Amino acid sequence: GAVVSQHPSRVICKSGTSVKIECRSLDFQATTMFWYRQFPKKSLMLMATSNEGSKATYEQGVEKDKFLINHASLTLSTLTVTSAHPEDSSFYICSARDGTSGSQETQYFGPGTRLLVL
Amino acid sequence: GDSVTQMEGPVTLSEEAFLTINCTYTATGYPSLFWYVQYPGEGLQLLLKATKADDKGSNKGFEATYRKETTSFHLEKGSVQVSDSAVYFCALSSGGYQKVTFGTGTKLQVIP
Numbered sequence: 001g002a003v004v005s006q007h008p009s010r011v012i013c014k015s016g017t018s019v020k021i022e023c024r025s026l027d028f029q030a031t032t033m034f035w036y037r038q039f040p041k042k043s044l045m046l047m048a049t050s051n052e053g054s055k056a057t058y059e060q061g062v063e064k065d066k067f068l069i070n071h072a073s074l075t076l077s078t079l080t081v082t083s084a085h086p087e088d089s090s091f092y093i094c095s096a097r098d099g100t101s102g103s104q105e106t107q108y109f110g111p112g113t114r115l116l117v118l
Numbered sequence: 119g120d121s122v123t124q125m126e127g128p129v130t131l132s133e134e135a136f137l138t139i140n141c142t143y144t145a146t147g148y149p150s151l152f153w154y155v156q157y158p159g160e161g162l163q164l165l166l167k168a169t170k171a172d173d174k175g176s177n178k179g180f181e182a183t184y185r186k187e188t189t190s191f192h193l194e195k196g197s198v199q200v201s202d203s204a205v206y207f208c209a210l211s212s213g214g215y216q217k218v219t220f221g222t223g224t225k226l227q228v229i230p
Contacts, residue, residue, distance in 0.1 A: 004161065034218075043122070043207070043220040093161065095218075107218060109154070109162035
């Protein structure tokens, strides 16, 4: 099946620094990628949708200047958490949709990135 | 807006027991329904899906039927194994398949 990777899997940073998380589709072209945030014992919350070569669409309440998303190629999207604070600590998950597949409603998920801001 | 409600866990079962994880949804229009599974340390994997009323999705012994009249998509398996231990997420997709709404997840633990 389709594989999506994320890097890093875990990151610890100091408050005020920026952190970049990469999401890659390994064996398919992802015209659309999604970024989610998962809080403990809560469901995944969609943060933004990014389409290759265009600006990301952010969900209501998500600060676009804080969570910078770049989808520069069909296999890579990045999420940068700028000036991170302890409340940004969370589990961030990306997913990708195979733009060439007939089953376009299926999203393939990465393994997630655990961010801890001290 | 769209929402998905699933039973809180954790659910602990003995091997070979029958499994049901309840899921109900609220959505406008006619959503597609999914069950995703997250094994420890791994990402979410699509387990099964159903795209219209009365469809039954099935995979690896799991099945779920899209019930429009009760807005439900309960996950069932006749005989669970230790390897089924994971977190299960019910989800729906609507509006041109752009956005997926997830339930809170139900942790299943199967003991030998």
